[in-house]
Structure formats: structure tokens, C-alpha cells
Amino acid sequence: MIVEIVTGADERPEVRVVDTDDLSRLHLALGQVTDxxxxxxxxxxxxxxxxxxxxGSLDTxxxxxxxxxxxxxxxWAQRWDAMVESARGGGWVTDDGATLRVHVESAAGA
Structure with a gap:
């Protein structure tokens, strides 16, 4: 799964969640936007x-x-739970489970 931030309408950045069925990975992909x-x-x-x-920190x-x-x-729901548990095992989920920490990558490499 990828959370993309790309330049949208009127040159305003917009957020899209794509590749939702691929729960083997999760990252934040930035297009031509500043931090x-x-x-x-x-x-x-x-x-x-x-x-x-x-x-990045994403609200679970x-x-x-x-x-x-x-x-x-x-x-999908079982795959989602497995992804969150895997992230938890790697220290990428807050103790309360409310937040997933993710790597930021260039959208060009997504």
C-alpha cells in the first residue's frame, strides 16, 4: 500500500491511498511537493x-x-491485521496501536 502526496488540482497537494491490496509493504511517496x-x-x-x-506517521x-x-x-481485513502486527514487531506501531510510522520515498520510485 502506498500513501501518495502529489500535486493535484490548482497545484494543491492531494493525498491518495493506492495499491490497497498490496499489504506486504507500506510507505509514503512524495511527488513534487515540499516537506x-x-x-x-x-x-x-x-x-x-x-x-x-x-x-511519516499515519493514523491507523x-x-x-x-x-x-x-x-x-x-x-483484506486479515491481511491488514497481519501487516499491522508485522509493523508492530518491527517497532513501527505506537504502543496504543493508533499510529503507524512509515518510510518516506520519492513518488518517482514508487
């Missing part, structure tokens, strides 16, 4: 925030709500 624009777009979308140029419940309607695989 400040990416942070603002994530906050405005209610999905999280940019911690720094390499790490908001990300699931944004991704699940586009899911096309029958066992």
Missing part, C-alpha cells in the same frame, strides 16, 4: 503527519478507513 506541503496535506486529510524527510484507523473501500481481495 511542509506534504505535512499539511496529510494533516488536512486526517491521515497523519510528516515527522521528517525520511519518516484513518488509513484503514481510506484504504478498505478500494480493496478487492476477500481476506
Amino acid at each position: 511542509e506541503e506534504a505535512d499539511r496535506a496529510l494533516r488536512d486529510a486526517g491521515l497523519g503527519r510528516l515527522e521528517d524527510a525520511e519518516t 484507523a484513518a488509513l484503514r478507513a481510506a484504504a478498505e473501500p478500494d480493496a478487492d481481495v476477500a481476506d
Whole structure:
């Protein structure tokens, strides 16, 4: 799954959740936006925030709500839970489970 922040209508950054069925990976992909624009777009979308140029924090419940309607695989919920547990094992989930920390990559490499 990829959370993309790209330049949208009127040159304003927009957030899109794509590749929702691929729960083997999760990252934040930034297009031609500044870190400040990416942070603002994530906050405005209610999905999280940019911690720094390499790490983002995503609201677990908001990300699931944004991704699940586009899911096309029958066992998506189980795959989601497995992804979160895997991230937890790697130290990428807050203790309360409310936030997933993710790597930031260039959208060109997504």
C-alpha cells in the first residue's frame, strides 16, 4: 500500500491511498511537493503527519478507513491485521496501536 502526496488540482497537494491490496509493504511517496506541503496535506486529510524527510506517521484507523473501500481481495481485513502486527514487531506501531510510522520515498520510485 502506498500513501501518495502529489500535486493535484490548482497545484494543491492531494493525498491518495493506492495499491490497497498490496499489504506486504507500506510507505509514503512524495511527488513534487515540499516537506511542509506534504505535512499539511496529510494533516488536512486526517491521515497523519510528516515527522521528517525520511519518516511519516499515519493514523491507523484513518488509513484503514481510506484504504478498505478500494480493496478487492476477500481476506483484506486479515491481511491488514497481519501487516499491522508485522509493523508492530518491527517497532513501527505506537504502543496504543493508533499510529503507524512509515518510510518516506520519492513518488518517482514508487
